[in-house]
Amino acid sequence: AKNSDRPWTFPEGSIFLQIDAFVQRCCDLLEVCEGQQQFACRSRGQPMPAFGGTKAAEISNSLFEIEDSFLKNLSRLQNVDYDILDVRAPKWSDHFGIFKNQMRDLEVMYMNVINSAFEGVGTVQSAVAVLDSFFLLAKRERVKAFVDKMGEKLYNLFTLEMNNNVKREFEHFRKQPSLPIIQGHPHYAGTALSVKGLMLRIQQQMEELNMLCYLEPCREQDQTRDVYNNLHGNMEAFVLQVFGEWVAELKGMDDMNLGKRLQVGLLTRPEDSTLMQRLKGGLLESNFDKEMLKMFQEVYYWEKIQGSGI
Structure with a gap:
């Protein structure tokens, strides 16, 4: 004790x-x-x-x-x-x-x-697939850290894709006169469809990157999101601008002459056809108003473009 x-x-x-x-x-x-x-x-x-x-x-x-x-x-x-x-x-x-x-x-x-x-790999989608595969295989800390580092490079790859390719194509569409659009498409709606295609292109790639939930937030991720939001917003505003220009042109058509445009024969012979061709029947061509055809084409393709306030 x-x-x-x-x-x-x-x-x-x-x-x-x-x-x-x-x-x-x-x-x-x-x-x-x-x-x-x-x-x-x-x-x-x-x-x-x-x-x-x-x-x-x-x-x-x-x-x-x-x-x-x-x-x-x-x-x-x-x-x-x-x-x-x-x-x-x-x-x-x-x-x-x-x-x-x-x-x-x-x-x-x-x-x-x-x-x-x-x-x-040369595309964001294929790079995401490679990153997913190695993320599943990475178990040791050193390998995990390297996979995370490659994820940062993936964001840089997407940023380069937007700045060097998509943005350059978009700037071409904004130039006057604009570059030739897809054959068979009208001027305004065809231009808008082409820009919509660029928007869908980067949107799909951004969705692929958003699926990489296992990557830690980083500076490259924030920079990529800023570039994406700015570019996507500019393209959406451009589509609205093109739509507004087409509507303004449509309103400029003389309402009084619309009926007269439809009151013409649908078929006619070419003006340069010879007399012998006319006597033998010759060739026929459409006599429908060209401006009306352009308008119908524009309406058809604008109906395919949904959203963006259209």
Whole structure:
């Protein structure tokens, strides 16, 4: 009882040394398991994602080679002549250190494969498919961080697509006189349809990027959204402007002459036809009012353009 106030003076290091060593051994084995998840998909029965493009076979073969190398390194660790859970075994630190360095080398090889896969894509959609595939495969932190970095490059790819391609095409449509539009389409509605096609093009790509919910917010993402919103808004305003110009031209048509335009023969002979052709019957051509035909064409295609206040 008289010694009850004396503090304990046990050396904690020596008491918990083996427990700490066992906990560290478990952490080492967890890293081995993580390596199996990262590099040994095929041997674990996990299906490999279907890569597209011309480099699909090359990517798959490279991943299989990495897996074969990992399994060889793992077999050497499995065949040690001591119990891997025995914390008193002095050789574990050396064997595991070698295995860990080999995994670092495999990580570098793995990231090179990812980089090579992205070099073979040219569109945002295909790049998103590649990113999705490697996101499912990424298990180790270093590989995960590299996949996130490639996601940032994906936003840059879309920004370049909008600035270098879509925006340039849009600027061509805004020039006067405008570039030739699709054959068979009227002037105003044809121009609007072409710009609508550009809007749909970037809208689909933006929707693909929005599906990448696993990517952390970044500066590149904010910049891409700003460029998209500005470009999409400008194109939508241009479509409204073209529609307004067509409506103004439509109102400029003389209402009093609309009836007269319809009171003409539907067929006529060409004015340059010879007398012999006329005597033999000659050729006939449509005599319907050309301005009315243009108006009907415009109406037909404007009806196909929905939204945007039209």
